[in-house]
Amino acid sequence: MTARVPPAPLTQKFLDTIKPGAKQVDYPDGFLRGLALRSSPGGALTWVLVKRLPEGVRRIVLGRYTGQAQQAAPVDRSHFPAGYQSLSLKQAREEAARVLAMIAEGRSPAKEKELAKHVRAVDSALGSFRDLLHDYVTFREAGSEKRAAAGERQIKEWNRIIALLDNQAGAILDMPARDVEPAHIVALLRPIFHHGTARPTSGRGSGGRRSVDGAQGAADKVQTFLRAAFAHGLSSEHSVARKTARRYGLVHNPAAPVPREAKSTPGTRALSAAELRQFWWSIDQVAKVGPVMAGLLRFTIASGGQRAHQLAREPWASYDTQNHVLSLVDRKGRGGMKRVHLVPMTSRMVGILKSVHLHSGQNKWPWSTSTRAPIDIASPASAVRYFLKSEHAFIDGVPIAPFTPRDLRRTCAQIMQAAGIPDIEADRLQSHGVAGVTGTHYRNNPELYLPEKKRALDKFDEVLGKILIGKSNT
The missing domain is CATH 3.30.160.390 (Integrase, DNA-binding domain)
Structure with a gap:
């Protein structure tokens, strides 16, 4: 064989x-x-x-x-x-x-x-980086039990960022979100940080021009957005409450190791008594600043430095001139959950409202020049810039140093400090309230704080009155 x-x-x-x-x-x-x-x-x-x-x-x-x-x-x-x-x-x-x-x-x-x-x-079936960003925007737009829905302006800004990144590096956004690494995040942020990015052509921060010498602050904001989107993807991957069945298979947050590197420039500017007096009496005489805007800026000061954007979005119904109480909705803080912030109103504040009513009484909002919407939140900053460029921004021939509406809030805080108003009462008045579990579940009745807020505001109004007639330089 x-x-x-x-x-x-x-x-x-x-x-x-x-x-x-x-x-x-x-x-x-x-x-x-x-x-x-x-x-x-x-x-x-x-x-x-x-x-x-x-x-x-x-x-x-x-x-x-x-x-x-x-x-x-x-x-x-x-x-x-x-x-x-x-x-x-x-x-x-x-x-x-x-x-x-x-x-x-x-x-x-x-x-x-x-x-x-x-x-x-x-x-x-794993979602792309682009899918993850859009899913996060949709999630924030809807809101949740623990986090309030993001505003229209914020949603628009996030969509603008996505469009910017898509135009700048669409190939990275095409990647499966799971495959994105810190190096890809750096590749997206580096051009913004070093070379800047074009500003929007309309709305807040508009101008249509490109930033000079980079835009470090913008890069940090984009990093924060990307980090939040991946954090959302990681935490909601297996949530049955999600409206989308899309998965990402994420194992880490690639934006987390990338540091925020813009240099912090906290504001320190506060107006002197003379500057505040000059601004108060002449803001309604500045070209391009109408009586409604001038009234809002004065009301911001008279209220002890409330946030102008919070004042602007409240309708007439929130301004109770009979009981001298203003009801604001405070969304500041992590999660942006709504919190009622009651502010007592002085006779000075009520007087400003009555004068503004002649111009905007037919509108839903006091601080409005149309029946469709309140003024844009960027408008107060523009009004201050118009003032600084006008012939009214001088004291004894010396130009007033630049400032912003936020500096008016700081000025009010310092006036209260100089007047001997306890910090806790001043903080309450400016809505720096109790945070955390204590403020949310126990000390959560806004009416209980009205007496101390009124005490602080009355003392502040007394000092403000002296400043405005030139009897105080504090």
């Missing part, structure tokens, strides 16, 4: 000569037992591994052969098949050896193939 001659190892030269025939033919590889190249009549060349398994002899398809290796990226070697689009002779031997090792470990190629198919399906 003639001994069976083992097949010779396959060579590249031999593989190049294979032509399709009338029947299917397997060409075994003598180098690795069980490996063969199958030639089909239609011309397809396929690597197979013939192996006896508990369920019988099986021909395990490893992949195609096209003469050149075409590797998918990335290749997953934890399952079968590994993810190659085609296998060269060398890769076929490596893949066959790997599959044989899996079988020796008791793992079934059929089950591994099914698992790999499932993993690929899940991976193909």
